[in-house]
Amino acid sequence: MRFLVMAAAVAVSSILLVPTLAHARQVDSVEQVSATVRYNPADLHTQEGAERFQKKVDAAIKIMCSRGRQNMPALISDTRRCIAGARQTAEQQLQLALADAQ
Numbered sequence: 001m002r003f004l005v006m007a008a009a010v011a012v013s014s015i016l017l018v019p020t021l022a023h024a025r026q027v028d029s030v031e032q033v034s035a036t037v038r039y040n041p042a043d044l045h046t047q048e049g050a051e052r053f054q055k056k057v058d059a060a061i062k063i064m065c066s067r068g069r070q071n072m073p074a075l076i077s078d079t080r081r082c083i084a085g086a087r088q089t090a091e092q093q094l095q096l097a098l099a100d101a102q
Contacts, residue, residue: 033067035060044101057094061086 037056043049065082069075 033064035064039097041097041101044098050098050101053097054094057090058087061090 037053037060039053039056044053061083065079065086069079
């Protein structure tokens with residue numbers, strides 16, 4: 001069971017590699033960031049557990065994409081693109097994790 005939890009955490013962390021702009025003026029510079037979202041696959045058997053997992057992933061994405069940009073209105077559109085791209089990247093792996101738990 002521990003191996004399954006560890007494998008699931010690694011799988012989710014690998015999907016959360018998100019390209020973000022390193023600096024506003026260096027548009028051609030891209031930084032790869034990632035986060036680990038830990039969960040227990042048994043928790044995904046319920047609707048509440050699945051929703052809680054989705055919220056944890058969304059929170060991790062939002063933190064990664066907005067870190068250091070909170071007071072930079074010029075980067076709002078970039079932050080939104082980062083969040084949308086990260087959600088799109090994570091969606092397939094999220095669905096696999098949910099399907100594996102069923």
